Amino acid sequence: xxxxxxxxxxxxxxxxxxxxxxxxxxxxxxxxxxxxxxxxxxxxxxxxxxxxxxxxxxxxxxxxxxxxxxxxxxxxxxxxxxxxxxxxxxxxxxxxxxxxxxxxxxxxxxxxxxxxxxxxxxxxxxxxxxxxxxxxxxxxxxxxxxxxxxxxxxxxxxxxxxxxxxxxxxxxxxxxxxxxxxxxxxxxxxxxxxxxxxxxxxxxxxxxxxxxxxxxxxxxxxxxxxxxxxxxxxxxxxxxxxxxxxxxxxxxxxxxxxxxxxxxxxxxxxxxxxxxxxxxxxxxxxxxxxxxxxxxxxxxxxxxxxxxxxxxxxxxxxxxxxxxxxxxxxxxxxxxxxxxxxxxxxxxxxxxxxxxxxxxxxxxxxxxxxxxxxxxxxxxxxxxxxxxxxxxxxxxxxxxxxxxxxxxxxxxxxxxxxxxxxxxxxxxxxxxxxxxxxxxxxxxxxxxxxxxxxxxxxxxxxxxxxxxxxxxxxxxxxxxxxxxxxxxxxxxxxxxxxxxxxxxxxxxxxxxxxxxxxxxxxxxxxxxxxxxxxxxxxxxxxxxxxxxxxxxxxxxxxxxxxxxxxxxxxxxxxxxxxxxxxxxxxxxxxxxxxxxxxxxxxxxxxxxxxxxxxxxxxxxxxxxxxxxxxxxxxxxxxxxxxxxxxxxxxxxxxxxxxxxxxxxxxxxxxxxxxxxxxxxxxxxxxxxxxxxxxxxxxxxxxxxxxxxxxxxxxxxxxxxxxxxxxxxxxxxxx
Amino acid sequence: xxxxxxxxxxxxxxxxxxxxxxxxxxxxxxxxxxxxxxxxxxxxxxxxxxxxxxxxxxxxxxxxxxxxxxxxxxxxxxxxxxxxxxxxxxxxxxxxxxxxxxxxxxxxxxxxxxxxxxxxxxxxxxxxxxxxxxxxxxxxxxxxxxxxxxxxxxxxxxxxxxxxxxxxxxxxxxxxxxxxxxxxxxxxxxxxxxxxxxxxxxxxxxxxxxxxxxxxxxxxxxxxxxx
Numbered sequence: 006x007x008x009x010x011x012x013x014x015x016x017x018x019x020x021x022x023x024x025x026x027x028x029x030x031x032x033x034x035x036x037x038x039x040x041x042x043x044x045x046x047x048x049x050x051x052x053x054x055x056x057x058x059x060x061x062x063x064x065x066x067x068x069x070x071x072x073x074x075x076x077x078x079x080x081x082x083x084x085x086x087x088x089x090x091x092x093x094x095x096x097x098x099x100x101x102x103x104x105x106x107x108x109x110x111x112x113x114x115x116x117x118x119x120x121x122x123x124x125x126x127x128x129x130x131x132x133x134x135x136x137x138x139x140x141x142x143x144x145x146x147x148x149x150x151x152x153x154x155x156x157x158x159x160x161x162x163x164x165x166x167x168x169x170x171x172x173x174x175x176x177x178x179x180x181x182x183x184x185x186x187x188x189x190x191x192x193x194x195x196x197x198x199x200x201x202x203x204x205x206x207x208x209x210x211x212x213x214x215x216x217x218x219x220x221x222x223x224x225x226x227x228x229x230x231x232x233x234x235x236x237x238x239x240x241x242x243x244x245x246x247x248x249x250x251x252x253x254x255x256x257x258x259x260x261x262x263x264x265x266x267x268x269x270x271x272x273x274x275x276x277x278x279x280x281x282x283x284x285x286x287x288x289x290x291x292x293x294x295x296x297x298x299x300x301x302x303x304x305x306x307x308x309x310x311x312x313x314x315x316x317x318x319x320x321x322x323x324x325x326x327x328x329x330x331x332x333x334x335x336x337x338x339x340x341x342x343x344x345x346x347x348x349x350x351x352x353x354x355x356x357x358x359x360x361x362x363x364x365x366x367x368x369x370x371x372x373x374x375x376x377x378x379x380x381x382x383x384x385x386x387x388x389x390x391x392x393x394x395x396x397x398x399x400x401x402x403x404x405x406x407x408x409x410x411x412x413x414x415x416x417x418x419x420x421x422x423x424x425x426x427x428x429x430x431x432x433x434x435x436x437x438x439x440x441x442x443x444x445x446x447x448x449x450x451x452x453x454x455x456x457x458x459x460x461x462x463x464x465x466x467x468x469x470x471x472x473x474x475x476x477x478x479x480x481x482x483x484x485x486x487x488x489x490x491x492x493x494x495x496x497x498x499x500x501x502x503x504x505x506x507x508x509x510x511x512x513x514x515x516x517x518x519x520x521x522x523x524x525x526x527x528x529x530x531x532x533x534x535x536x537x538x539x540x541x542x543x544x545x546x547x548x549x550x551x552x553x554x555x556x557x558x559x560x561x562x563x564x565x566x567x568x569x570x571x572x573x574x575x576x577x578x579x580x581x582x583x584x585x586x587x588x589x590x591x592x593x594x595x596x597x598x599x600x601x602x603x604x605x606x607x608x609x610x611x612x613x614x615x616x617x618x619x620x621x622x623x624x625x626x627x628x629x630x631x632x633x634x635x636x637x638x639x640x641x642x643x644x645x646x647x648x649x650x651x652x653x654x655x656x657x658x659x660x661x662x663x664x665x666x667x668x669x670x671x672x673x674x675x676x677x678x679x680x681x682x683x684x685x686x687x688x689x690x691x692x693x694x695x696x697x698x699x700x701x702x703x704x705x706x707x708x709x710x711x712x713x714x715x716x717x718x719x720x721x722x723x724x725x726x727x728x729x730x731x732x733x734x735x736x737x738x739x
Numbered sequence: 740x741x742x743x744x745x746x747x748x749x750x751x752x753x754x755x756x757x758x759x760x761x762x763x764x765x766x767x768x769x770x771x772x773x774x775x776x777x778x779x780x781x782x783x784x785x786x787x788x789x790x791x792x793x794x795x796x797x798x799x800x801x802x803x804x805x806x807x808x809x810x811x812x813x814x815x816x817x818x819x820x821x822x823x824x825x826x827x828x829x830x831x832x833x834x835x836x837x838x839x840x841x842x843x844x845x846x847x848x849x850x851x852x853x854x855x856x857x858x859x860x861x862x863x864x865x866x867x868x869x870x871x872x873x874x875x876x877x878x879x880x881x882x883x884x885x886x887x888x889x890x891x892x893x894x895x896x897x898x899x900x901x902x903x904x905x906x907x908x909x910x911x912x913x914x915x916x917x918x919x920x921x922x923x924x925x926x927x928x929x930x931x932x933x934x935x936x937x938x939x940x941x942x943x944x945x946x947x948x949x950x951x952x953x954x955x956x957x958x959x960x961x962x963x964x965x966x
Binding site: 155156161162244245246247249336337338427429432433434438440442452 | 748749751752754758774791795797798854855882944946947949950952954
C-alpha cells in the first residue's frame with residue numbers, strides 16, 4: 006500500500022520530509038515505512054531542531070569514557086575501576102494527560118537507559134514543575150505524578166534520593182516530569198547499543214508488545230491542546246515488576262560474554278532499537294514481526310513497529326551462544342524470542358508472515374544519518390522590555406520582615422517537600438546518606454568501594470525566563486555548588502531541555518541562549534555534557550512554559566568521610582557568609598510570590614566569582630575547617646539559615662549589613678553565596694584559607710533554639726520547622 | 740550458624756540484607772532461589788530471612804503468590820521444625836499469608852506509601868529479639884504501602900497474653916502513642932513472633948540501619964538476636 010502525502014502529514018511529517026523519504030528510497034514509501042520515518046524523524050528521536058546547538062556544548066573530557074550521544078547514556082570514570090552511567094529524560098506530555106502512568110513509565114524508561122549499558126541503577130532523581138497549588142487540576146496532577154514515580158521506583162527497588170519541585174502558573178497545562186537515573190558499573194563491563202556480524206541472531210526480550218504508546222514520540226513532538234486526552238493510547242503502561250526481573254536477567258547475562266549489543270525499547274520501540282543498533286554497527290537486519298510476542302491478536306505491522314510497550318530490550322547475540330542467553334531469561338521467567346538476524350546488507354527488512362512489509366536503510370532513519378537537521382530562526386523576546394522596566398525602589402520594604410519570612414518559608418516552592426518524598430522509597434539499596442545527615446547534593450555510597458557519588462538536579466526556570474543565558478549558567482553553577490557544599494568534586498552533567506514550540510522564534514531565542522550559557526558554565530567547571538534529552542512543544546493555548554533546562558549533575562567523593570552536611574552542629578560555632586550580600590531582590594521568590602512582581606531581571610551572577618567561591622569552598626571543606634555548608638538559593642539567606650538550623654533544632658543569632666535593604670539581605674537571591682559554620686578555635690586558619698574571597702562573620706549558632714536577627718527575636722526554630730514541614734501538605738490535602 | 744536469604748522475583752531488599760549480615764555483622768550468608776527446594780544445609784541454629792520488596796510484583800495481594808513458591812514449602816517445614824525465620828516488610832507479609840504468623844497487613848490508613856525513619860520499642864524480653872535489644876527506642880526506617888497490622892480481637896488477646904508482640908511504634912523517647920504510628924497498625928504493632936518464638940515478622944527494615952556509613956546502627960541488635 007503506497008502512502009500518500011496526506012497520510013504523511015497526518016503522522017507529523019512535513020511535505021519536504023516526505024519528498025526526502027522518496028529520494029532516499031528511490032520510490033514512494035508504503036504506509037509502514039512512512040510511519041517509521043514519522044517517529045524516527047520526530048523531534049523526540051531526531052533532535053532535528055536542536056542538534057545544531059547541542060553540538061556546541063562541551064562533550065568531551067578526561068573523565069568521559071563515552072562521548073555524548075554515542076550510547077544510551079553518558080559514562081564517566083569515577084576511579085578505582087568504577088564508572089558511573091547517568092541520564093535525565095522528560096516524560097512531560099504523557100504526564101500531562103495521564104499523570105500516574107506518564108510519570109511511572111518516565112522512571113522505568115530512564116532506568117532502562119542505564120542498565121541497557123550494563124550498569125546497575127543506584128539512585129533516582131526527578132525534577133517536577135506544576136501549575137499553582139490552589140488549582141484542583143494541579144493537585145490531581147501532583148498526586149498522580151508522585152504516586153506514579155513512587156509506584157515504579159519503589160517496586161523496581163532503586164531509591165529516589167533527590168529532586169526538585171516548583172509551582173508556577175506557566176506549567177498549568179504543561180507540567181514537567183523529568184526523571185534521572187544514576188548507575189554504576191565496573192569499567193570494561195559495559196554494553197554497547199550496536200549490532201554487527203552477519204548471521205548473528207536478534208532477540209526481543211522482556212514484556213510482550215501491545216498497542217500502548219503507539220506514536221508516543223510523535224505525540225511528544227506537538228503542542229498540548231484540549232484534544233490531547235484523545236491521544237491517551239499514546240501513553241504507555243508500566244510494569245515495574247517485569248522491569249526488575251529484566252534488570253536482574255540482563256545484568257546476569259552480560260558477564261557471559263555472549264552479547265554483541267543491547268538497546269532498550271523506549272520511544273519508537275522496535276523501529277528505533279533496530280535502526281539505531283544497525284546504524285551504529287553498520288549492518289542491517291531481517292526482522293520477522295510475526296515472531297514478536299504480542300498482547301493482543303491481529304496487530305498490524307505498523308502497530309508493532311511503533312508500539313512503545315515498556316520493559317522490552319533488543320539484544321544481538323553471538324551465533325551459537327543462544328542457549329546460554331535463553332537459560333538466563335528462562336530462569337527469570339521472561340520472554341526471550343529470536344525475531345531475526347543481522348545482515349551485511351545495511352537495510353532493515355521487516356517481514357510479516359513471509360511478506361516484506363518495510364525495507365529501509367537503517368542509517369536513513371537515525372540522528373547523524375538521514376534524519377533532517379534544521380536551523381531555526383530566533384528573535385529577542387518582546388517581554389524582555391517588561392523585565393528591563395523593573396526598579397527595586399518601586400518595592401517598599403515590608404514593616405514586618407518576620408511575617409514576610411513566615412509567608413516565604415511556607416510558600417510551596419520553598420516549604421518542605423516531605424509530603425512528596427515520603428512516598429518514595431529513598432533508602433532501599435542502603436546507600437543514601439541523606440536520610441540521617443542532610444547535605445546540599447545527595448551523597449550515595451558506591452557499595453564495594455570507598456566512594457560516594459554526589460547527585461543533584463537543579464534549574465530555577467524563572468531566572469532562565471528572565472535571562473536565558475545567565476539563567477542557564479546559574480542552573481549549572483548551582484548544581485556544582487551543591488556538590489561542592491556536599492564535599493564532592495563536580496564531574497559531568499546531563500541535561501533535560503524543556504522548552505516551548507521551536508518554531509516560535511522567541512522560544513528558540515530562549516533555547517539558543519540557554520545552550521550558550523550552559524556551555525560556558527560547563528566549560529568553566531570542567532563538567533562536560535554527557536547526554537540528555539530535548540523536550541520542545543511544552544506549550545498550550547496559554548503560551549510556552551518557562552524555559553527549563555534542567556541540569557542533572559554528578560560529583561565524586563573519594564571517600565564518604567569527605568561528606569559535608571548542612572546542619573548546624575554545636576552552639577557557639579561561628580556562622581560565616583562566603584561571598585557578598587547585595588541590594589538585589591531580582592527574580593526572587595520573595596519578589597515573585599510575596600510582592601507579586603512577574604518581570605524582573607535574573608539575580609546577580611558572575612561566573613568567575615562563582616568559580617572562585619567554589620574553589621575556596623572546596624579547600625576549606627577538604628581541610629576540615631568548616632562544620633557545615635549550605636548554599637543560598639531560593640528564599641535567600643533567611644531560608645538557608647532556617648534549613649541549617651532545623652536539622653538539629655539549634656538556633657542562630659545574626660547581624661545583617663546596615664547599608665543594604667533588609668529584605669534584600671534576608672530574602673534576596675544574589676548568587677555565589679554559601680553559609681558555613683566554623684569552630685571558634687579555627688577562625689584564623691579558616692579565614693587565612695579564604696585568600697581574598699569576600700566573607701563576613703554574621704553571627705553564631707545559639708543554644709536557646711531561637712532565631713535572633715539584628716537583636717529581634719523571631720521565635721523558636723521548632724515553630725518555624727512545624728510551619729515549614731506541614732505547609733505543602735495542608736495545601737494539597739486541604 | 741548461618742543465615743539464608745531467599746530471593747523471590749521482585750525481592751529488592753535481598754542484597755541489602757546480604758550486605759548488612761555479611762559486611763556489617765560478619766555473618767555467613769547463603770542466598771536462596773525461590774524455585775529451589777533444598778534447605779538441607781540449614782539446621783535449627785540457622786536463620787532463614789525473607790527480605791523486603793515486591794515479590795511477584797505484589798500482584799493479587801502482597802505475599803499471596805510468594806507463599807506458594809517451592810522454597811516457601813521448605814521454609815514452612817523448617818519453621819514447623821523449630822528453625823528460626825525472620826520476615827521483614829514483604830517478608831512479614833509472606834509469613835502472614837503462609838500462616839506462620841497470625842494476622843494480616845493491610846493498606847496504610849493514609850493510603851499512601853510511606854518511607855521514613857520511625858522509632859520502635861521492644862515489648863517484652865520473652866523472645867530472642869526482645870532480650871537482645873533492651874528497652875531503648877530504636878530508630879529503624881519503614882518503607883511500605885501495606886504495613887497496617889491487623890488481627891481480630893481474639894488473636895490480639897492471644898498475642899498479648901502469650902507476649903508475642905515484639906515491637907510497637909513509639910516516639911524517640913519510647914512513648915507509644917497514635918502520632919508515632921506510621922500506618923494505622925492496630926495497637927501500634929510493628930512486629931510479632933509466633934507462639935514457638937522461632938518465627939519473627941516486622942515491617943521496619945533493620946538491615947537499613949546497620950552501617951556506620953549511613954549514621955544509624957540501631958538495626959544491628961535486631962539481626963544479631965537471631966544469630
